[in-house]
Amino acid sequence: MEDFILHRRSIRRFQDKAVEVEKMNQLYEAARWAPSWGNQQCCELVVIEDPEMRGKLAALLSAKNPATKSFEQAPVIIAVCGMPKKSGYYKDQQVTRYENWFLYDLGIVSQNICLKAVELGLGTVIVGSFDHDKAEKLLSVPDGCELVSFIVLGYPDHAPSPPKRKTVPEFVHFGKYSTQ
Numbered sequence: 724m725e726d727f728i729l730h731r732r733s734i735r736r737f738q739d740k741a742v743e744v745e746k747m748n749q750l751y752e753a754a755r756w757a758p759s760w761g762n763q764q765c766c767e768l769v770v771i772e773d774p775e776m777r778g779k780l781a782a783l784l785s786a787k788n789p790a791t792k793s794f795e796q797a798p799v800i801i802a803v804c805g806m807p808k809k810s811g812y813y814k815d816q817q818v819t820r821y822e823n824w825f826l827y828d829l830g831i832v833s834q835n836i837c838l839k840a841v842e843l844g845l846g847t848v849i850v851g852s853f854d855h856d857k858a859e860k861l862l863s864v865p866d867g868c869e870l871v872s873f874i875v876l877g878y879p880d881h882a883p884s885p886p887k888r889k890t891v892p893e894f895v896h897f898g899k900y901s902t903q
């Protein structure tokens with residue numbers, strides 16, 4: 724079986740080819756089945772195909788962001804939004820040390836989408852560095868919901884080599900955390 728985890732790469736150049744509705748529906752299903760805090764399912768997705776809107780969003784990334792050009796090139800951008808007060812809260816009270824569990828939930832949704840995309844022959848890049856306030860306004864994200872990241876999506880036009888990763892012993896600790 725092909726290892727989608729190993730073969731997923733951040734893709735920043737895309738073919739001029741639309742993504743089929745059937746494949747988009749499979750991506751939404753993959754997102755739907757992600758685990759979430761208390762099964763609160765705080766995630767909301769905005770799917771953007773309109774080239775004019777993609778251009779406006781591209782302008783909210785810095786020119787140095789390696790994903791900027793892909794916003795105009797890729798056929799689809801998914802804005803990953805979430806309700807902060809749904810994850811890690813019980814009756815509006817924060818119940819653990821961390822106040823932003825919704826980011827964790829959205830990360831899992833994003834990974835489900837990115838891995839499913841690989842299975843479908845598609846490529847993605849997650850983008851987290853942009854002017855969030857302006858992007859929320861452009862996309863009419865309502866109060867109580869926050870736009871966290873974008874997933875740029877389409878058919879890949881390159882096959883980047885994998886960036887270096889830590890080796891397993893560099894970050895896996897057995898029994899106790901070891902600093903040696």
Ligand SMILES: Cc1cc2nc3c(=O)[nH]c(=O)nc-3n(C[C@H](O)[C@H](O)[C@H](O)COP(=O)(O)O)c2cc1C
Pocket residue numbers: 731732733734788789790791848849850851852853872885886
């Ligand atoms: C939360 C998050 C935010 C990211 N933001 C950006 C970004 O703003 N621009 C970009 O080009 N890549 C972005 N990336 C992609 C990473 O640079 C990429 O995942 C990393 O270099 C490892 O490469 P790989 O995905 O090919 O394994 C982001 C990834 C994550 C998980």
